[in-house]
Amino acid sequence: MSDSLFQYLVRLGDDRLVLGHRLSEWCGHGPILEEDIALANIALDLVGQATLYLKLAGETEGKGRSEDALAYFRDAIDYRNVQMVELPKDDYAYTIVRQFFFDVFSFHVLEQLQSSKHHELAGIAGKGFKEVRYHVRHSSEWVVRMGDGTPESHDRAQKAVNQVWRFTAEMFETDAIDREMASSGIGADVEAIKPKWEAIVMDVLRRATLSVPNDPPAMTGGRRGRHTEYLGHMLADMQSVARSFPSSATW
Amino acid sequence: MVKDEGAEVREAAERSAILELLREVKDPELPMIDIVELGIVRNVETADGVVHVDVTPTYSGCPAMQVIEREIVTTLAAHGFPDVTVHTVYSPAWTTDWMSDETKQKFRDYGIAPPRMASNSGGIAELVSLRRARATVDCPFCGSANTVEKSEFGSTACKSIHFCNSCHQPFDHFKAF
Numbered sequence: 336m337s338d339s340l341f342q343y344l345v346r347l348g349d350d351r352l353v354l355g356h357r358l359s360e361w362c363g364h365g366p367i368l369e370e371d372i373a374l375a376n377i378a379l380d381l382v383g384q385a386t387l388y389l390k391l392a393g394e395t396e397g398k399g400r401s402e403d404a405l406a407y408f409r410d411a412i413d414y415r416n417v418q419m420v421e422l423p424k425d426d427y428a429y430t431i432v433r434q435f436f437f438d439v440f441s442f443h444v445l446e447q448l449q450s451s452k453h454h455e456l457a458g459i460a461g462k463g464f465k466e467v468r469y470h471v472r473h474s475s476e477w478v479v480r481m482g483d484g485t486p487e488s489h490d491r492a493q494k495a496v497n498q499v500w501r502f503t504a505e506m507f508e509t510d511a512i513d514r515e516m517a518s519s520g521i522g523a524d525v526e527a528i529k530p531k532w533e534a535i536v537m538d539v540l541r542r543a544t545l546s547v548p549n550d551p552p553a554m555t556g557g558r559r560g561r562h563t564e565y566l567g568h569m570l571a572d573m574q575s576v577a578r579s580f581p582s583s584a585t586w
Numbered sequence: 587m588v589k590d591e592g593a594e595v596r597e598a599a600e601r602s603a604i605l606e607l608l609r610e611v612k613d614p615e616l617p618m619i620d621i622v623e624l625g626i627v628r629n630v631e632t633a634d635g636v637v638h639v640d641v642t643p644t645y646s647g648c649p650a651m652q653v654i655e656r657e658i659v660t661t662l663a664a665h666g667f668p669d670v671t672v673h674t675v676y677s678p679a680w681t682t683d684w685m686s687d688e689t690k691q692k693f694r695d696y697g698i699a700p701p702r703m704a705s706n707s708g709g710i711a712e713l714v715s716l717r718r719a720r721a722t723v724d725c726p727f728c729g730s731a732n733t734v735e736k737s738e739f740g741s742t743a744c745k746s747i748h749f750c751n752s753c754h755q756p757f758d759h760f761k762a763f
Contacts, residue, residue: 369737369747376739383647387676442710449679458676462646465679465704465763466743468713473738475714531710539714 336519339512341396342415343522344456345405346558348388349416352406353566354437355381356573360424373473374430380466387459407577411566418557419502421566428481428491433499435474439535440506442467443528452520475539482543489544496540497548504552507532597632604630604637607665611657614650615742618692621654625684628675636669637662642680645743645763682762694726699748699759723759725750735759 358378365371389402420437424430445467448460481488507529509517516522540547556562577583608627609620621627621641629640639658643651655672662670682701690700702721722731730752737747738761745758 369739372737372741373739376743379647379649379743380645381647383643383645387646439710439714442713455676458679459646461679462643462676465681466645468763469738469761471710472713535710535714538711 336515337395337397339515340453340521341392342512343516344388344392344395346415348385348392348402348405349414350385350420350437350441351381351388352385353414353416353569354420354434355379355385356569357420357422357424358430358434361430366427370427377434377470377473380463380470384459384463384466387462391455391459403577407574408581411562411570412560414557414560414562414566414570416557416566417502417505418554418563419499419505421557421563421569422499422502423565425495426491428488429495429499431474431477431481432492432495434470435478435539436499436503436536437506438467438471438474439532440525440528442471443531444523444525447523447528451522456521478539478545479543482540482545492543493545496545500548501550501552502554505555505557508555508558510558600632601630604632604639604662604667607661607667608639608658610661611654614653616693616696616698618696619689621658623686623689625680626654636671637667638671638673640673640675642675642678644680647743682760693760697726697757698745699723699726699757701760701762704762723748725753725755726757727755728753733757 355378358374358381361371361374362378363371365374385406386402389405393400393402393405419433422429422433442464445460445464449457449464451457451460478492481492483489484492507525509526513522513525517524537547554563605622605627608630609622611621613619613621613624613626624644626641626644627639628642629638631638639662641651641655641658651674658672659670681704683704685701693700702723723733723735724731725733725748728750730750732751733748734751735746735748736756740747740758744761744763746761747756748759749756
């Protein structure tokens with residue numbers, strides 16, 4: 336049980352750490368000042384949440400690994416985020432579309448987890464749930480602005496949907512770890528979330544005058560440590576300072 | 587063994603004294619607000635000469651928490667409590683609803699519009715509907731309701747940026763959550 340719990344917490348942490356890092360890449364490069372600030376703040380929320388999940392994961396594992404050790408000294412093969420969050424930042428439409436797909440998912444996951452039988456996990460999720468409300472409002476509004484915007488913004492948003500859509504199915508996969516966590520009242524039931532996610536996403540995309548591609552979603556593997564070609568480079572960027580000074584007290 | 591009433595009274599007095607000392611620790615971003623009135627300090631216990639302070643973070647990524655934890659330890663040490671352990675608790679989740687009216691007035695005096703009551707009951711359909719009612723935030727300087735939100739995300743993740751059309755000053759607003 337405790338190894339399953341460790342893996343489950345790492346998944347929750349890695350989704351947010353990787354996505355938070357991708358958002359932070361916009362810092363100083365945002366299209367307008369308010370969005371530069373918005374993405375930096377959302378990134379901070381996500382990295383903060385990741386810190387809490389990874390800290391709890393390290394404590395659960397009981398081998399003395401802190402949240403920093405887990406963040407900076409694991410290779411891509413040991414990361415357990417879904418592939419969707421490691422995709423590059425690309426243009427603003429791509430970032431917003433990917434963020435929106437994750438925010439709707441995270442909203443429902445955290446809504447369930449705040450009633451988790453694991454007391455600390457429930458508290459951490461409860462905190463994140465209040466924050467994700469601001470995130471999903473922000474990303475959904477931008478999807479509509481860009482989709483139902485200028486011809487250029489519409490094209491970019493549609494291209495983003497076409498490219499990211501095939502990565503969305505992985506969020507709803509369940510394996511033995513998910514089933515064990517859900518049946519013990521600790522983890523979320525993502526299969527139950529899938530129709531809710533689809534209803535919200537399709538409604539917002541419709542209002543944004545965007546369509547979804549016909550090819551069924553196909554990319555998977557992140558939960559098992561099989562990642563796209565992007566994650567290794569991202570981690571090299573994120574981890575290089577800590578790995579250059581590994582004996583420093585804290586990172 | 588029944589604890590004598592004297593011991594209980596002494597423990598309560600000590601807890602009270604420690605809480606008063608903790609009021610010397612201010613939020614690094616909001617120097618007029620202390621961590622006790624902010625609701626960050628959740629409990630104080632003394633056991634075998636060690637002071638245990640339970641704190642809870644405001645928002646997940648708040649970078650001030652580490653500074654606050656260090657200051658708790660140094661402040662109590664300076665007042666004769668050398669053995670202090672700070673524990674972070676996550677439940678119940680911190681909420682701006684814990685702030686008193688006095689604290690909210692301190693925000694206004696500092697030029698920050700204080701948080702309204704949090705409403706976490708709206709479902710996701712309402713959040714993505716673009717039809718949410720945008721309640722106005724009153725200007726902390728002149729009190730006018732003729733203000734506009736410039737950015738939902740401000741200088742810290744807990745604040746949004748507004749502008750007053752009456753007195754023409756920008757101001758921060760502490761968001762409710």
